Amino acid sequence: MVIIHYSLSIIIITIFQILFVTDYYYFEEAILTIWDIMEETFGLMMIWGDIVFVPFFFSIQTHYLSLHSPSIQTLSTSYLVFCLCLCISGFLLFRIANLQKHHFSYDSSYVWGLSWHNYFVKQLFGMNRCNIPKYIQTKRGPNILYSGCWGIAKRMNLTGDILQSIGWCLLCSFNHFIPYTYIIYLTVCFMHRERRDNEVCQRKFGSDWKAYTNIVQWRFFPNIY
Incomplete structure (x- = not known):
């Protein structure tokens, strides 16, 4: 079995972290329409989080590997490929989902990548889906998308x-719990955020949101949670 040293782990993580930051700047327009900006506004949580918490916590894997990389064991090629697949799939899912909702917020007749998304769903699961976006037209005005x-x-x-962050953490192996504090924090934070978002949308859209949750029942992972 081919063995690759840990130095490759820090290279992979660094590349994806640079890609993650670059993505935010490149798709800045789409970032301005996300829930954080639209609902939470520019307050203490956003300022402190973006300037202090995020730069420290989101780079904890590279910091850990920079200090411990020479002294810890090696990772196999298959393990690295698995982690790389998690990073790639997680990043693509994150970006595609955000782009779909962003474009839909401006044009309800268009969902970015819907046609090829449905093609892959058909090939993988044998499910035929319409390429015309499906949404609920709410009484409040904004439409609730449930396509793509x-x-x-x-x-x-x-x-x-979450998938991307799991890939980052696994690249640090299992020698210490420190790299995994990131995925623990992120999962707890997202679970709380999803429930908070759900309460806000329930108050905002009422019966329309109830209709949406009857159609889309899963929170993060289909058939799991």
């Missing part, structure tokens, strides 16, 4: 974030 990623689970963008 948003027809699978309520927060598929956060699901992608």
Whole structure:
């Protein structure tokens, strides 16, 4: 079996962290329409989180590997490939889900990537889905999308974030719990956020939101949670 040293782990994580940051700048317009910006506004939580908490906590794996990499065991090629697949799939899911909702917020007749998304669903699961976006027209005005990623689970963008973070953590192996504090924090934070978002939307949309939750019943992972 081919063995690759830990130095490759820190390279992979660093590449994805750079990609993650670059993605935010490149798709800045789409970031401005996410729930955090639209509902929470620019307050203490956003300022402290973006300037202090996020830069420290989101880079904890690379910090850990930079200090411990020479002294810990090696990872196999198959293990690294598995972690890489988690990182790639998580990042793509995160970006695609956010783009779909962003474009839909401006044009309810268009969902980015819906046609090829449905093609893969058909090939993998034998399910035929219409390429015309499905949504609930609410009494309040905004439409609630349940096509594409948003027809699978309520927060598929956060699901992608979780998958990517699992890949980052696994690249640090299991020698210490410190790298895994990130995924623990992220999962707890997202679970709380999803429930908080659900309460806000319930108050905002009423029966329309209830109809949506009857259609899309899963929160993050279909048939799991």
